Amino acid sequence: ATNADDKLYIQVTESMQSEDVRKRELDPLQKIRDNYTKLVLSLDPGLDASYDGIKSLNLMDWLLSS
Secondary structure, three states: OEEEOOOEEEEEEOOOHHHHHHHHHHHHHOEEEEEEEEEEEOOOOEEEEEOOEEEEEHHHHHHOOO
């Protein structure tokens, strides 16, 4: 997502519980070599983690906070 002043990269998945899914969702974002915000949104309740600077958040929490 972009606007005139900012850029945001978002991946969406049902769950980040599986190591295979985490790898699949994080790999494309880790290959992007800029400093814009990168998010992985999932339906996992209470998930608020960071993987090498990539934020992982609950989709519903993120939508309600926007």
